[in-house]
Amino acid sequence: MNIQLYYAPTTCALAPWVTLTETGAPFETVAMNFRKSEHMTPDYLAINPKHKVPLLVVDGRKLTESVAIQIWIAETFPAAKLLPADPWRKLEAISLMSWCSSGVHPHLARINSPGKYAAEGAEASVKTHAAEFLREAFAIADGLLAGRDFFFDHFTAADAHFFWCCRRATQFELPLAVHVHCHAHFQRMRQRPSVAAVLAFEKEKLAQFAKQG
Ligand SMILES: N[C@@H](CCC(=O)N[C@@H](CS)C(=O)NCC(=O)O)C(=O)O
Known part of the structure; x- marks a missing residue:
């Protein structure tokens, strides 16, 4: 192949x-x-x-x-084993990745290129609103990751997908560290070969x- x-x-x-x-x-x-x-x-x-x-x-x-x-x-x-074996958990992992893709990524894109989404002069406000949506998203993920190494009982594709969201947030200097479980997941993932x-x-x-x- x-x-x-x-x-x-x-x-x-x-x-x-x-x-x-x-x-x-x-x-x-x-x-x-x-x-x-x-x-x-x-x-x-x-x-x-x-x-x-x-x-x-x-x-x-x-x-x-x-x-x-x-x-x-x-x-x-x-x-x-990049998705959980249990059918419901597998759908939960797909749901998480869909959320990364459609519920988190678009806000990161607005921070990266606000000019694509706002008239001239309104870019700063687009970034402020996107940062607030991201704060809410990372708070949700923080709850999901509390007390766990990964979203499920082992590493899955959802961890890789969420890692990218965290990485992009840190590149934009968003305060990821306030979400302690997201931050710990981010650091743990960086160690993965x-x-x-x-x-x-x-x-x-x-x-x-x-x-x-
Ligand atoms: N929904 C798509 C989004 C892909 C996407 O937006 N990729 C960005 C990079 S993170 C891109 O290629 N942007 C270039 C462009 O839009 O011209 C996916 O999850 O694959």
Whole structure:
């Protein structure tokens, strides 16, 4: 099986990169330079008109949307136990990832690029509102993580997905540490070999892109 993951540093493509790495399966990472708008080129738009990552290509078939990609990885490599075995818990994990994707990520996007969401002059207010939504989201996750190492009884794709949300929040200097269980989960995840590997890969790619100018 030929697996390619289209990825860009700092983006949510980090989550499927981590879960694919957890499977031990070989895959190719196609690293894109967003600062050079490589995702807006005619070549990439022909593959993915949504101009987003992650994009998974498996034997020439394309799959977009992080949640679908995470489920594909978990179901294709069941030995990695990337979703809980119990059917209800499995749906809870999918629910958590859907929330990361549709309930948390959009607020992070507003902090990253407020100008895309507001008229000139209103950017600061978009960021303030997004930060408040994020504070509420991290408070909810904090309750779910209290007294636990992971969202379920072992590491799952939901942990990888939420890790990305936390990471992006810290990159925007949002006060994650006030949510003590989220913060502890974030630190724990950073120690995981798959996560350490993606962070090292990201650093390498950013340095390479900087050299290219
Ligand atoms: N709902 C999508 C969101 C993907 C997404 O927004 N990716 C961002 C990076 S975190 C992106 O590629 N943005 C580039 C753009 O929108 O042009 C998913 O979960 O896969």
